[in-house]
Each structure stands twice: as structure tokens, then as C-alpha cells.
Amino acid sequence: MRAPVSTAIAIAAGLVVLLGYFLPVPELTPVRSAMIDWAVIVAGSAGLIAIIHLIKVHWKKLTSSQNQDYYSLITLIAFFLTLAAGLLLGPGDNRFQKVVTSIQVPIEASLMGVLAISLTFSSIRLFQRRKGWMALTFAISAVVFLILTSGILSVSDQVPFLKEILSALNALPIAGARGILLGIALGSLTTGLRILLAADRPYSG
Amino acid sequence: MPADLIWTLVAFFLTLLVLSYALGDNPLFQIASYLFVGVTAGYVAVLIIYQVLWAKLALPLLTAPLEQRLLTLVPLVLSFLLIFKLFPSAAALGNISMAFLVGVGAAVAIGGAFTGTLFGQIQGAISPFDLPDDAGAALAQAAGGFVLLFGTMTSLAYFHFGARRSGQVNLRQPKVVSLFARIGQVFIAITLGALFAGVIAAALTALIERLDFIIQFLYSFFV
């Protein structure tokens, strides 16, 4: 068997946590809680390792003799300045939080704004890209829900049955969404079980 | 110049840099993107250091009772092993930590999906058939419940990829499943249409908020 130690650890840890979900064994609860807490700490460490790796990649891109990427310098400077400021001030400091509110928010929110323009532009070409009754259904659904979201029909709240019709329309996406959620849950279940049965070992790579 | 004004200026120029992407990819947008990556990585690193490594690892090791200290050694060792993931030659040592992480994550996902979504959504699908006494309301509720149940089933059928062997090589879905899947496509298309409308609405709101920020800034700066 490939990576027997890792496999044993994954199965054991997974089974303990899973049994804690379904079996009302009081002795199991603290063990389960401890294991989840350990996993949270390890996940944090993994996040830090990932960031170190990211910086390593940017450093390599900057110092590479071929295809040198000077933009990486901006990333590196920004990273080290933010890190230094955070370590000095602490994440709870209002000045440090400006990193999020005055740098991350404008950039990300503006990207969303650009997305709005792109979506409007792509709406024109909706039928050029995809044809057929599925595309038609999708487009009709999009238009109907845009109308519902915009509240344009609110002026006609006196029209008989309109409220019922709109309520019914509003509930229609729930059917498909529930199907998708159930599909996701079944997929999670299958994937998790495959890991716990050692059929999949994504950690042994 | 007050710090707030500086930060507002930074936000203003960053907004302009990113919105310049509407004209196409350009170096200003690249600068903003790389800056964002660096700042976000630094911020997350600070959060992890303070909230995980310090609060959950260092503090218990320094201040907690002996028993808890010993327990904290486990994630400490697992975290240490993860460092080897940075070195390809010794990366296998980090597999133990990854195995632990994946094992616990899989169990959490199974438990949550089972108790949270599967049970909950199945219950939600059948709950409309718990009919009230009023006949009219019951009929409407039952009709609505049936549509939802039918839509859910057909949507699930759309994701059913099982097939039966027919003849030598041809694999075919059973006819009922195939029919359900086609109907399920309609429900999924409706849901995706609603999601598309939602994304447009959210993106529009973000654009409006950014434009409002720019207008407010210019107003306060020049007027």
C-alpha cells in the first residue's frame, strides 16, 4: 500500500470525527473536538506555508534570468510592508485595518464594477454564444428575475393574481437549487467516504 | 495631510486603476493586481500568526496546564512537518499532516452534508405536503410542493450519469431517467438564470457604490 502511515492517520482521524457526529458517546466528544481543533491549527499553518510558497514564486519570477517579471517586485514590497505593519501594530489596529478597507476593498469592489460592465456587454451576445431552447430558457429566466429584483413591477401590485404569480415565479429556482444542493451533498458524501475508505488519497502526492 | 485623506486618496486611485480595465488590460491594472496580491498575502499572514500560531499554539504552550501543553504538541509537530512541503526532496514528510487534515476535513464534510443538507433538504422537499386544514390553501400548498419536489427530482436526474449497457458498446440512460433529465434541464436553466440575475444585481450594486465613492471624494475634494 502506498503511504500506509498517512493513510492510517487519515482514516483514524476521520473515523473518530465522523463517529462523534452520529454516536452519542460522551467519551468521544472531547477527542473529536480536540482533533478538529488540531486540524484548524494545521490548516492555519498550511495557509502560512502556502503564502511562503507564493512569495517564493514571486521572488523567483523577479530574479529569473528569463522572463523576468518586474511586477512581482510590487507584490513582494506590498507583502513585506503589510507583514511588518501587521506584526508591529497587530491586526486589531484601526490603522492596519486600512489595508483591507482602503486597498483590498477598492480593488475588489472595482473589479466587481468592471464585471458589471462585462456582464452587460455579454448580455448583448447571449444568443450569439448559445442557441437552443436551453439558452432561451436561461435568458427568459434571467430577464424575469432581473425584473423581479429591480422592483419595476411593484407599481402593479394592485393587479389581481400578480402577487401569486410572482411568488410562484420566485419559488421556481428553489427546485433547481435544491437539486444542485443535494447533488453537492451527495458528491461531498461520496468524496469523503472514498477518502475514509482510502480509495482516494489526495495527501500522498 | 491627515491619514484618512491619504487612505481615501489611495482608495480613489486604486479604484481608477482597476476601472481602467474597462478600456482593456493595461499596466495600471497590472500594478493594482500585483499590489492586491501582496497586500492580501501579508494581511492573511498576519492574521494567521496572531490568530492561530500565537493564540492557539504559542499561548497554550506557554501558559496552559501541562496536560493541555502536551496536547498542543500534536498540532505543533504536524505544523512543523508541513514546512517540509516547501522542499520537494522532503515533501513526503508533510504528507502525514496533510493526511490528518484531509481525514478530519472529509469527516466534517460527510457529517455536515448528511445532517445539514441531505436531511434538511429532503425534509424541505416533503414538508409542503404537511397540509393545513383549509382545503384551498392545502391545494395551493400541495401544488407548489409537488412542483418543487418534481423539479428537485428532475434536477437530480440531470446529474445522474449512470447508464445501462445496451447492445455491445452503447451505454444508454434508462428512458425515464433521460426524460426526467431533460425536464430537470429546464429547472436548472431557470435556477442559473436567477443566479445570473443575482450576479448582475450584485455587480451593479458594487459599481454603483464605487461610483458613489468617486463622486463623494471629488465632491469633498473640490467643492
Add this chain to the structure above:
Amino acid sequence: MTMNEVICPYCGTPNRPEDDRCKSCHRPLDSSRDRKSRTPEREDLDWLAGFRGDTSDLPQNPDSPAESGDQESGQLEEAEIPEWLERIRRRSMEDRMRHEMQTRRLGPDTSSHLPASGEESDVSKDKSPEEEASAQTPQEPEQTEQDTGEPETFADLTALEEPYSLGLEEPQLAEKESSETEDATDWLEQILPEKPDADFEFPGRELPTEFADEEPAADEESEKDTWKGTELETFPEGAGQGDFKTELPDWFEESEVGSGEELFMEIPGDILPESEQAEEAEPSGELAGSPIPAEMTESEAEISGEVEPSLPPKKESELEEAHIPGWLEAIRPIESVAPERFAADADNQTETQGPLAGFQGVIPAGELVSRTTKSPDQSLKLQVSEKQSVYAGLLENLIADEGRPAEHKPEKAAAPSAVLRFLVGLILIGLLAFLLVNGTQFSQLPRLYPLETVTFYDSFQQLRQLQQPPARVLVAADYEPALTGEIQTIASLPIRQLLETGSLLVLVSTVPGGPALGQQLVENAANGLENFQLEDQVINLGYLVGGSASLASLAVQPSTAAPARLDGTYAWDSPILAGIQSVADFDGLVLLTDNPETARAWVEQVQLHLGGRPLLVISSAQAAPMILPYYQSNQIQGVMAGLSGSAVYEQLAGNGSSPTRAYWDAYQAGILVVIAAILIGGLISAVQAALQRRTSRKRN
């Protein structure tokens, strides 16, 4: 076609061996069997040219079974063994008769092991002259051709004395030997005693006397160079220092060069092929210690196949009559089917693993599998008619079209994409900015209230009205900075209402930016509130690392999952958190999210542990469709989604001066622009499709 068939020299028809006359043209076949006395039909043929790749011009020997493909071309040539070569063969025959007889016992079926592919050719370690030439420095191509030939002449002349090559009257036996890789051990044992002989000719600057007569007349200068090149190829350093030294002939010992190593040093680097130079720089230690010199492996491998290159590289005019002997003809397909020089490459490789570690030029199984060889194009000359060529061309085009990806049809658009995109952006931004600047409020807020928003409002009011003691609400700020504008706009009123009534807020987030955004939201919402102290009412537990796992931990042990404040200090000594053991101890949970996955994680991991406390969701419009099933299944007690949900909530709360109202006109106008874009795009597409149908109908 089998090896036992006899090809008619006149019409090329294959006949059985026992036939006297051709079954097709009825001419006698004897003449084709007794070739040696016949003059070749094409005397000007240079048989060497065949080894340089132009094998289509080779004289074809009908006796050679391996040349069956060439026989079809009808260019049958007689094979004659050169006199000098025949003498050697004869002498070797006498000396090695016993071995030969042993070899013959291999059986008649060995003919089936024809070297019909590159595999066999590789196994036999055959090096064609073109391969040799390619191994030389490219600067001197002419000299290279000559150089490569001569030394190999001597190497292979020695090899001719070997039982396996010289004794072969029938070519299939030689081929059998070359393909019988399993017999390598026996092979080596038989050759080992003669190993020194086989190698003497390499280092020597003088020719061994025994071959002096037989040495073809060659240009002396080229000969000198040739020696060097050959020594390099076949005399590794280790081997030269080892066994060879003790068995050097007198003539060699008397020479200035005492060892293979010294010889090696004398060779100018520029005539070395790169691969050879690499080997020189990195001699195999294992080889040095081996009782078998490394080049022996090569020599042995060459025994069956290297005979051809051993022929003298004379100038064409000096060549003896260019007749291909039968044995040579039988070998020819080995390189004809393996025109590439992978045999040479393989020879240069040294095994690094396994029992053959340290050996050079052993069977490169990997290469055999991975490398494919071209078919012997020179041997296939189809007699095709014009019509057939046309059909073949059509078929070729058909196949080529199949493999070619379909051409990407550029989308037809009235205007270029960039311009259209710019125009759309300009219209949208201009319209929204105009409405924002003017602060218009001409549009009405929605009058139809979605049920989920109404229940959200009801549940929220119940929550905030808990006064004794004040409600403790867990607020999860799980949204990205991208949608801060939307979430903060719609959540500011409910949060403000909570703070107004003195509720205690505990902030957590599973998103890195969440703690700062949550803090900012609370501060903005509390702006202007009287008697409000942030530290008294709000505690920020920061970032929960680990997604679902951290939520599972938070559900049962919040103090372990989130032990510290955002600044890292211990949090659970705060009065806000006093008495909190699990999430069920909170009066409610308000989730601010822009992601259905986050909402799902909270429902799956935390909702069951809330113990009937309300889970209320303030979500972005983009996440709402996937959150609503949880509301419908009563796992969530209320949803307020997007700006429209906020507008409903504000109307229910009787608050008409929030940012939602300020944005509503622009929002509605933007939505209308998108709807118009979809409809206009659809209309254009429909018109285009109708026009296309009409055009195609007209054409039809």
C-alpha cells in the same frame, strides 16, 4: 514473402526455391541463384551509398530474403563478395567451422526473426556509415565520411573472424544471432578469448600485419584521422587501463602510445562527437573494473551487423566492383529500416541500473519501445496509376481535414468588440453617475415583499427586542471585500437597530478580510449613536481558519475555536462572552454572506447546534437563489438578499433615508440597461438567424 522464396530477376515474381523457372515469365531462375559469376547490371552503383541513406540505389540481391521489398522494384542486382573479403571469410570458415555448425543448429525457423524493424537493428548494435558520419564533427563532412569507414573496416575485419559473422553462409543465421539477445552470455563467452584480437586494431597506429594485405587502399591522411576517431569510439579509458594493457601486441607496445588513456589524451577534442566527449569526460568507473572492456560489448554487438561499415571507405573510383555479397545484403535491411541514428545513440549509453550497470551499448529496451522507426521508404516503390494517385491524394486530404481542428468562426458583430465594450461601459457608467450625482428618487421602492424578507424582519425584530438581559448575537461577517459595497449598504440598518437596543455583538469570520470588514460595518452603523461604546457592545473574535472544520469547532466549543480577539489577546474574559459555552447560548446568529458555500457551511455545521435560535441571513443578491432552499426547509429563519431585500426591509422598518434609497434609482436603471441589452441582443440574433435562413433558402 518468406526468405525461402526466389525472386525472378526478370519479372520480380517470387517463386518457390525448388522451382527452376519463374512461374510468371517462365524464364530460368538459375541465373538468379548463381550470382557470383554474373556481372552486375549496374556497375556504376555505389554500394556504399546505400549505407549513407540512399539505399534505394543499392544493388538488390534476390538471394537475400530480407530484400524482398526491394525485389519488387525490379532492380535486381547481383551480389559479389570482394576478393579480399572472400579470402577472409574462407579462412575464418575453416577456423570456425565448429562454431558455425553449432550456430546452424539454431533451426530453420530462425528465418522468421528477420530484422524487419528497428528493434532488431538496434539489438544487433548495427551502425550504419551514416550514423557514424553523423557522430563526427559536422565541420568536415567529407573527411568524416572517409574517416568513419576505414577504422571500422579493421574493427570489422577482426569481427569477421568471429564465428557468428564469418561463418554465415546463410544470412538468416547472422540475423538470428543478432536478434538472439537472450544468448548474450554465450555470445560473450565465445568472444571473450578473442577479445584482444578484436581490439588490437583500434589503438594501433600501424595496421596489424595479418591484415596488411587486405587493407583496402585508402588515403593515408584520412586513415590517420580515422584511427583517432575510432579509438575514441571503441576504447574507453577504463578499459584501456585494465585488461587491454596486458594484452597489447608488441607493435603497439613499441609505439609511443602506451595505453588507451594516452591515446585518448592525444585526440583533439574537435573531432569528437559531443556524445563521445561527454563519455570521455565521465568515464565509467564500473567499466574500468569490469573484466570485459566496455568496447567489447559494442564489438560483440557489431559482429553480426557491423560487417557493412567495415568495407573500405575508398573513393568511389577506387572501389572494387560494387557487388553486394549475399551476407551483406541480408544485413542491409537492418539499417534500411532504421535510418535514424538511434543505434549509435544507444551504443553511447551506459546502463546505470540493474545487472548490466556500467555496460555500454547494451540493449536499450526503453528506446526500443518508445522510438518508432520509419518504414523503409526506399524499398517501397508502388506502381500506381494516375487515377490511383488522385484517389490517394483525395484520401490524404480527407484524413488531413479530419485531424485539423475546425476553424474558429469569428463572431459577427456590428462593431468591434473593444469599441462595443467601451460604449457599453460608457453608457452604463454615464447613466449611473448621472443618477447618483443628481440624487434622483423618481423610482418607487418594491411593493411586493418576498416572504423570506418578511420573516427575516419579524425574526430580527424579536431578536433585538430582547432586553433583559440584552440579546447576544453572533454576527458572522463572511463576505469578501468585493461585495462590501452591497453588504454594508443592506446590513447597516439591521446592525444599527441591534446596537440601538443595546444588543451585544460577537463578530467572527471565516473569510480573512471579514474581521476588518465586520469591524468597519459596525463602526459605520453605530455612527451617530448616542451613548455607544464599541468595546462595551462589540467584541471581534477575528478570523476562523479552516472553513467548515473551524465552524464545527465553533458550534460546540466557541471558546476553543475563537479564543482570542482580533489583536491576539484572550477574549473570553470579556463580559460580553460571559456564560457562553456553545453557540446555543447566543440569542441568535446573523450571517452576512456573499457566498452560498459559506452559507451552506454555517447551516451544515452550526445550525443544528443553535438549539432553535434563529439563523438569519443577510446575503448578496448573487448568493440568494442557492440560500433560499435552506429557508424553504426552515433551516434558516429569514433571508434579506440584495438591494431589493434591503429596500423591503427598510420599508418594513419605516426607514426611508438609508443608502439603499440613494442607490435605488441607479440600481433600477442599471438593471433596465441589462434587460435592454439582453433583449436587443436577442432581437439582433433572431433577425440575423432569420436573414440567414432566408438567404440559405434562396440559395437552395
